[in-house]
Amino acid sequence: MSLIVWSHPYSAYGQKTAIALYELDLPFELKLVDGSPEVMEDFLAVSPFAKMPALIDTAADRTVLESSILIEYLDRLAGGGRLIPTDPEAALEVRFMDRILDIYVGGNMNRIIFNRLGRAGTPNETAMAQDAAELEKAWDLLEA
Structure with missing residues:
Protein backbone atom coordinates (compact mmCIF):
# COMPACT_ATOMS: atom_id res chain seq x y z
CA MET A 1 0.00 0.00 0.00
CA ALA A 78 -7.07 -1.09 7.73
CA GLY A 79 -10.00 -3.50 7.86
CA GLY A 80 -12.67 -1.23 9.32
CA GLY A 81 -14.23 -0.83 12.71
CA ARG A 82 -11.24 0.55 14.59
CA LEU A 83 -11.94 4.27 14.26
CA ILE A 84 -15.47 4.27 12.87
CA PRO A 85 -17.62 1.66 14.61
CA THR A 86 -19.37 -0.93 12.48
CA ASP A 87 -22.58 -0.42 14.47
CA PRO A 88 -24.55 2.26 12.57
CA GLU A 89 -25.75 4.06 15.72
CA ALA A 90 -22.27 4.17 17.23
CA ALA A 91 -20.86 5.35 13.88
CA LEU A 92 -23.36 8.24 13.86
CA GLU A 93 -22.18 9.27 17.33
CA VAL A 94 -18.54 9.26 16.18
CA ARG A 95 -19.38 11.32 13.10
CA PHE A 96 -21.41 13.73 15.23
CA MET A 97 -18.51 14.25 17.66
CA ASP A 98 -16.15 14.71 14.70
CA ARG A 99 -18.31 17.51 13.27
CA ILE A 100 -18.79 19.22 16.65
CA LEU A 101 -15.05 19.18 17.29
CA ASP A 102 -14.13 20.39 13.80
CA ILE A 103 -16.77 23.06 13.34
CA TYR A 104 -17.72 24.36 16.76
CA VAL A 105 -14.57 23.71 18.77
CA GLY A 106 -11.80 24.01 16.18
CA GLY A 107 -13.52 26.69 14.13
CA ASN A 108 -14.21 28.97 17.07
CA MET A 109 -10.79 28.39 18.64
CA ASN A 110 -9.06 29.17 15.34
CA ARG A 111 -11.00 32.43 14.93
CA ILE A 112 -10.19 33.48 18.50
CA ILE A 113 -6.48 32.75 18.00
CA PHE A 114 -6.43 34.46 14.58
CA ASN A 115 -8.14 37.49 16.09
CA ARG A 116 -5.95 37.57 19.23
CA LEU A 117 -2.75 37.39 17.21
CA GLY A 118 -3.94 40.41 15.29
CA ARG A 119 -3.65 38.81 11.88
CA ALA A 120 -7.09 40.19 11.06
CA GLY A 121 -5.92 43.70 11.96
CA THR A 122 -7.01 45.13 15.29
CA PRO A 123 -8.43 42.33 17.47
CA ASN A 124 -12.22 42.35 17.38
CA GLU A 125 -13.23 41.82 21.01
CA THR A 126 -16.93 41.47 20.12
CA ALA A 127 -16.24 38.71 17.60
CA MET A 128 -13.93 36.94 20.05
CA ALA A 129 -16.61 37.08 22.75
CA GLN A 130 -19.16 35.59 20.34
CA ASP A 131 -16.73 32.83 19.34
CA ALA A 132 -15.96 32.14 23.01
CA ALA A 133 -19.68 31.84 23.77
CA GLU A 134 -20.13 29.39 20.89
CA LEU A 135 -17.10 27.46 22.12
CA GLU A 136 -18.68 27.18 25.57
CA LYS A 137 -21.86 25.78 23.99
CA ALA A 138 -19.78 23.16 22.19
CA TRP A 139 -17.98 22.16 25.40
CA ASP A 140 -21.33 21.91 27.21
CA LEU A 141 -22.72 19.69 24.45
CA LEU A 142 -19.67 17.43 24.52
CA GLU A 143 -19.79 17.12 28.30
CA ALA A 144 -23.55 16.33 28.39
Whole structure:
Protein backbone atom coordinates (compact mmCIF):
# COMPACT_ATOMS: atom_id res chain seq x y z
CA MET A 1 0.00 0.00 0.00
CA SER A 2 1.42 3.34 -0.93
CA LEU A 3 -0.10 6.33 0.84
CA ILE A 4 1.11 9.88 0.27
CA VAL A 5 -0.17 12.56 2.63
CA TRP A 6 0.15 16.25 1.81
CA SER A 7 0.11 18.24 5.04
CA HIS A 8 1.91 20.55 7.44
CA PRO A 9 2.60 20.06 11.17
CA TYR A 10 0.62 23.21 12.02
CA SER A 11 -2.51 21.90 10.32
CA ALA A 12 -5.00 20.68 12.93
CA TYR A 13 -6.73 18.60 10.27
CA GLY A 14 -3.37 17.20 9.21
CA GLN A 15 -2.67 16.22 12.82
CA LYS A 16 -6.08 14.58 13.04
CA THR A 17 -5.23 12.50 9.97
CA ALA A 18 -1.75 11.67 11.27
CA ILE A 19 -3.27 10.33 14.49
CA ALA A 20 -5.46 7.99 12.42
CA LEU A 21 -2.49 6.84 10.32
CA TYR A 22 -0.39 6.06 13.38
CA GLU A 23 -3.29 4.50 15.29
CA LEU A 24 -4.01 2.22 12.34
CA ASP A 25 -0.28 1.54 11.85
CA LEU A 26 -0.47 2.48 8.17
CA PRO A 27 2.81 3.41 6.50
CA PHE A 28 2.76 6.68 4.59
CA GLU A 29 4.98 9.24 2.93
CA LEU A 30 4.59 12.84 4.09
CA LYS A 31 4.76 15.60 1.51
CA LEU A 32 5.34 18.79 3.47
CA VAL A 33 3.28 21.72 2.20
CA ASP A 34 5.80 24.45 2.95
CA GLY A 35 4.34 27.24 0.82
CA SER A 36 7.18 27.30 -1.70
CA PRO A 37 6.09 27.88 -5.31
CA GLU A 38 7.36 24.46 -6.46
CA VAL A 39 5.54 22.57 -3.70
CA MET A 40 2.37 24.64 -4.05
CA GLU A 41 2.15 23.89 -7.77
CA ASP A 42 2.26 20.15 -7.06
CA PHE A 43 -0.04 20.45 -4.05
CA LEU A 44 -2.69 22.42 -5.96
CA ALA A 45 -2.73 19.69 -8.60
CA VAL A 46 -3.79 17.31 -5.81
CA SER A 47 -5.92 19.67 -3.70
CA PRO A 48 -7.40 22.42 -5.91
CA PHE A 49 -8.83 24.29 -2.89
CA ALA A 50 -5.37 24.22 -1.22
CA LYS A 51 -6.82 22.49 1.85
CA MET A 52 -4.79 20.10 3.96
CA PRO A 53 -4.52 17.25 4.34
CA ALA A 54 -4.78 15.50 1.00
CA LEU A 55 -4.15 11.81 0.52
CA ILE A 56 -3.08 9.92 -2.56
CA ASP A 57 -3.46 6.15 -2.47
CA THR A 58 -1.24 5.14 -5.37
CA ALA A 59 -2.26 1.48 -5.07
CA ALA A 60 -5.92 2.39 -5.67
CA ASP A 61 -5.14 5.35 -7.97
CA ARG A 62 -7.31 7.50 -5.72
CA THR A 63 -7.10 10.95 -4.17
CA VAL A 64 -9.03 11.63 -0.97
CA LEU A 65 -9.64 15.12 0.43
CA GLU A 66 -11.12 16.33 3.74
CA SER A 67 -9.79 14.91 6.99
CA SER A 68 -13.01 13.26 8.16
CA ILE A 69 -13.41 11.44 4.85
CA LEU A 70 -9.71 10.57 4.89
CA ILE A 71 -10.07 8.95 8.31
CA GLU A 72 -13.02 6.84 7.17
CA TYR A 73 -11.06 5.82 4.08
CA LEU A 74 -8.01 4.88 6.15
CA ASP A 75 -10.17 2.93 8.61
CA ARG A 76 -11.58 0.88 5.72
CA LEU A 77 -8.08 0.29 4.34
CA ALA A 78 -7.07 -1.09 7.73
CA GLY A 79 -10.00 -3.50 7.86
CA GLY A 80 -12.67 -1.23 9.32
CA GLY A 81 -14.23 -0.83 12.71
CA ARG A 82 -11.24 0.55 14.59
CA LEU A 83 -11.94 4.27 14.26
CA ILE A 84 -15.47 4.27 12.87
CA PRO A 85 -17.62 1.66 14.61
CA THR A 86 -19.37 -0.93 12.48
CA ASP A 87 -22.58 -0.42 14.47
CA PRO A 88 -24.55 2.26 12.57
CA GLU A 89 -25.75 4.06 15.72
CA ALA A 90 -22.27 4.17 17.23
CA ALA A 91 -20.86 5.35 13.88
CA LEU A 92 -23.36 8.24 13.86
CA GLU A 93 -22.18 9.27 17.33
CA VAL A 94 -18.54 9.26 16.18
CA ARG A 95 -19.38 11.32 13.10
CA PHE A 96 -21.41 13.73 15.23
CA MET A 97 -18.51 14.25 17.66
CA ASP A 98 -16.15 14.71 14.70
CA ARG A 99 -18.31 17.51 13.27
CA ILE A 100 -18.79 19.22 16.65
CA LEU A 101 -15.05 19.18 17.29
CA ASP A 102 -14.13 20.39 13.80
CA ILE A 103 -16.77 23.06 13.34
CA TYR A 104 -17.72 24.36 16.76
CA VAL A 105 -14.57 23.71 18.77
CA GLY A 106 -11.80 24.01 16.18
CA GLY A 107 -13.52 26.69 14.13
CA ASN A 108 -14.21 28.97 17.07
CA MET A 109 -10.79 28.39 18.64
CA ASN A 110 -9.06 29.17 15.34
CA ARG A 111 -11.00 32.43 14.93
CA ILE A 112 -10.19 33.48 18.50
CA ILE A 113 -6.48 32.75 18.00
CA PHE A 114 -6.43 34.46 14.58
CA ASN A 115 -8.14 37.49 16.09
CA ARG A 116 -5.95 37.57 19.23
CA LEU A 117 -2.75 37.39 17.21
CA GLY A 118 -3.94 40.41 15.29
CA ARG A 119 -3.65 38.81 11.88
CA ALA A 120 -7.09 40.19 11.06
CA GLY A 121 -5.92 43.70 11.96
CA THR A 122 -7.01 45.13 15.29
CA PRO A 123 -8.43 42.33 17.47
CA ASN A 124 -12.22 42.35 17.38
CA GLU A 125 -13.23 41.82 21.01
CA THR A 126 -16.93 41.47 20.12
CA ALA A 127 -16.24 38.71 17.60
CA MET A 128 -13.93 36.94 20.05
CA ALA A 129 -16.61 37.08 22.75
CA GLN A 130 -19.16 35.59 20.34
CA ASP A 131 -16.73 32.83 19.34
CA ALA A 132 -15.96 32.14 23.01
CA ALA A 133 -19.68 31.84 23.77
CA GLU A 134 -20.13 29.39 20.89
CA LEU A 135 -17.10 27.46 22.12
CA GLU A 136 -18.68 27.18 25.57
CA LYS A 137 -21.86 25.78 23.99
CA ALA A 138 -19.78 23.16 22.19
CA TRP A 139 -17.98 22.16 25.40
CA ASP A 140 -21.33 21.91 27.21
CA LEU A 141 -22.72 19.69 24.45
CA LEU A 142 -19.67 17.43 24.52
CA GLU A 143 -19.79 17.12 28.30
CA ALA A 144 -23.55 16.33 28.39
